[in-house]
Amino acid sequence: MEKIKIKVNGKEVEVSPGKTVLQVLKELGIHVPVLCYYEPLMPQGSCRICVVEDRGVLKTACTTPVEPNMDIKTDTPNVINSRKLVLQLLFSERNHYCMYCEVTGECELQDLGYEFGLDHFEFPTFERKFPVDNTHDFIMIDHNRCVLCRRCVRVCSEVAGHYVLGEMERGIDTMIIADMNLPLGNSSCVSCGLCAQVCPTGAIIDKRSSYLGREIQSDIIYSNCDLCAVGCGVEIYKKKGANFIVKIYGDWNSEISKGILCKVGRYLSLFNNKERAVGIRVKEEFGFRKIHEDNLVSLIKSKLNNAVAYVDGSLFNEELELIKELFKGRVYSLYPNDSPIPSNINIEDLDNSNFFVIIGVDLNREYGTIGSFVKRNVIGKKAKLMVIDKELNSLAKIADYVFNIKDINIALDILNKEKEVTIIYKNLTESERSLLLSLSNAKFLHLPMETNSIGLQKLGIKHEKISAENVFVFGKNLEGIKDLPIKNSFMLIFTPYEDEELHKGDVIVGITDWFEREGTFYNLEGRKVKKEKVLKPTFDVIDLKEFISYMLGKTERIS
Amino acid sequence: MGKIKVASIWCEGCSGCHMSFLDMDERLVELINKGLELNATPITDLKVPDEGTDIGIIEGAVATDHHEEEVKMMRERCKIIVALGDCAVFGGIPTMRNYFTVDDLLKRGYLTTESTVDGKIPISEELGKHLPKTKAVNEVVKVDFYIPGCPPSADAIYHVLREVLEGRIPKLEGELLKYE
């Protein structure tokens, strides 16, 4: 496209049309303060902090497109005074007494106060009391700190696709509300936490990380969530020099999730209250006795003959490879891991789908990030949605079609008439599978049961029940032990958490989990993603990868 | 340069700002050597500033009619008024009561606090009466300089006084400008 000529602070520059003044100024390296603007969101020009002067008229840089003959000035007294006035009004309209605020020192409004050297309020303040909403498990809204930038509203809708937040009233009386003014805790909020991540002030805060310290006091570790097979990109804030995590943010640069997280990855992952399996225990006549790691090594060596290993999809590729090597390939999966119909669409391509079919999974409860991709297109861009389920699905209320799985035939009639459909499914029976395969216009996204189901597939680890004299189990979910052919077998279980099934084991070994271990897994797109080690284990547990490497003679010592 | 007369008063505040003032330590002596003269201050316990005082420093928000009178007197008698600390500058913690009526405030303070038995709301003529709203100083009189902070650092106070003593207009920037 042909470039257009504009003047910026007296100098002539050529810029591409279609950009906003803010984008152009940023490219020119000219600082423009912003508040309501947030890069991943559609600009909406509600705060007026970014104003610049164009031929004598103040315009918001974030929403004004460049046009020929513009004469932009970014720091005239008119511009500065206007920004200062807006700031004064923002500080005065609600309670911005930073001393009591959780985000003080890390607040975009406060930063602007410093940038413009505000040293007092020009308008009276502390006149009106706004409510504080503490009804949500993880998020608190203090309306007294809100600057009505609507970043939260935009992110909840445009990005996260949940459309929970909105506003009511007008002008200074505007209030950010959830649903039709419900307390956040009783609303349709799915706790993805994106609103708290983007709020520039202390208005929406994440309760768990409150008062645990600022971002500059944290090391930021980029990693991926391994709590389901999506593998969302996360930014982990770990307190500098300490062994705890302050908070988890979605990583805007993640190719998988593009900033979105679900409740599990952002909040639940930090509330790890399950009882840990610790130490190495050997079953004896009157109960379990703890033994030393050296004894475990010789014990394992003596049991490796006529042994099979069972693993689950919580294990990383590196661990699985080592286990395969140790057991000379006699490794089986505790759970089925094949995809009835393999995926042939990436998560990011969901944004280009016009018709979604969701079968047997409630995306507001699990695979929340996939839910965001679907919902933002269905509600925001009016893609069609068909929900096929046995039970009530919370996405049914936004669906164009809702079917019981029994009526899949009728559903297929409709789907056949569409140009292209994206089918997101979890489990299928054989007949459902062949019915769906008859569709020639369908793309599939399989939501595997376990985080690394695809890794198990790739490593050729199949779900089979093989009996052996010695059975080794490695994994987090021990349900599957119930179905193992383990009569008369000697069983060794490596697991991170206490579990009912553990009493069946003859030897129980506590292993690392959570943020204490690192490794790679394949997400549901088949993309290899990495989970970083963030914390030092505080329990008496062994790291599987290190331990098995040692067993195999690959490393000398177990640290 | 001649002497610079400084007076200070303490309205609804916690005295933290005056503590910061004293925290200038030996720099106070330096300022005095440069010509700073303290007349009425809570430190010297003289209550009424001289006519023609150069700098009047006000700590605390304006909460009662007495504060209002004192602040107005300061404005009349001092050439430069400095609001010292968040309460004087923004209204600060004392303005938190603006969310309630004066009646509620007095009841809560004197009658319904958990530790009060048979409380009474004092009514002596000697006492200042609460204004309907607690105010920052600039809502009552014109203020020339603001030193925010709770309390402001001794460095900030020193900086302002020294600049005035040396005939410059003080400007608080960087580490010296703090709202917390």
Ligand code: SF4
């Ligand atoms: S939100 Fe920001 S400006 Fe408002 S009180 Fe908190 S730190 Fe201060």
Ligand code: SF4
């Ligand atoms: S947590 Fe997520 S769903 Fe809930 S209000 Fe915030 S952005 Fe919306």
Ligand code: SF4
């Ligand atoms: S709650 Fe935060 S993000 Fe939402 S409008 Fe208020 S200040 Fe902006």
Ligand code: SF4
């Ligand atoms: S969708 Fe899965 S990977 Fe993403 S944050 Fe939630 S649990 Fe973690």
Ligand code: FES
């Ligand atoms: S940043 Fe442009 S109007 Fe808010």
